[in-house]
Amino acid sequence: MKSAVILFPGSNRDRDMIKALEQISGQPVATVWHTETELPDADLYVLPGGFSYGDYLRSGAIAARSHIMPALKAAADQGRHVLGVCNGFQMLTEAGLLPGALMRNASLHFVCKEVMLETTSTNSAFTSRMEKGKVWRCPVAHHDGNYFADAETLKELEGESRVAFRYADGTNPNGSLNDIAGITSAKGNVLGMMPHPENLIEDLHGGLEGRALFESVMQSLAA
Template sequence: MKSAVLLFPGSNRDRDMIKALEHISGNPVATVWHTETTLPEADLYVLPGGFSYGDYLRSGAIAARSPIMGALKSAAAQGKHVLGVCNGFQMLTEAGLLPGALMRNASLHFVCKNVELQTTSTNSPFTQNMASGAVWQCPVAHHDGNYFADSETLNRLEGEGCVAFRYANGTNPNGSINDIAGITSENGRILGMMPHPENLIEDLHGGLEGRALFESVMQTLDAA
């Protein structure tokens, strides 16, 4: 699996993501600055967490309109795989690559803690090797993770198995509708999620549960 991480001013989870991708794939990971207009050849493009543009206007809003995003939209339209974590998820919704929006946490607090996540759909390349219905601990760290979509969009997401992850056992940290923590596109090739699977890769992280996600998508991409 060849992967590339897109970098924006204010990204701060990019190195965690690069480390995770290197660790899982065994390949070097390309990086792309937001002012570029073309992407390096890769199987998986990743939008990392952080606070791009200081969360000005709306979280992810400015980054979603930066020059590199045109190339990312083209790549997605051609069926490339895209992962957005935390601020990356916010960018994906702002760019229109995933539906809905991520609003201020209902508590108004920044939350930085472990939550319980349930893998609710194993339809996508990202979740195919994960145990359906399994609940695992995963860190979150965000101020704007309160997922919202209108009822029509929500029904479609739920009906088509596009809700990949849900906060479980009353651990919803942000008021997200239907406890949604992560969603995929219709074709399953774009995943956006607020929790940080890239922080559950090595023993020192205190858990290895994030590996299954990266290994899942790698299996698909390496078989292609």
């Protein structure tokens, strides 16, 4: 699997993501500065977590209007895989690649802790190797993770099994509607999620559950 991580001023989870991708794919990972207008050839493009542009205006809003974004949208339209984690999820909604919006946590607090996630759909390339209904522990670290969408959009997401991950066991850390932690695009090739699977890939992290997400993409490419 060839992968590329897009970098923005203020991103700070990019190196974790690059390390995870390198370890799991066994290949070097390309990096792309946000001012570029063309993407290197890759199977998976990742928008990493962090605080692009200091969360000015709205989290992810300014990054979502970067020079690189038209190329990313074109790649998504062509069916390439796009993953946005945390701030990357916020960028995907701001860029219109995923529906809805991520608002200030209902508690108003920045939350940095572990939550329980349920894998609620295994339809997409990102979750195909995961077990549906499995509940796993995953770290979150965000201030704006409160997923909001209008009733019609929620119905569509639920009806099309596009909610990939839900906060489980009463651990919703942000007030997200329907406990939504991650959603996919209609074609299933774009995933946005607030939790950090890249921080759960080696024993020192206390678990390996995050690997399944990246391995799913690799397996779907090989299929």
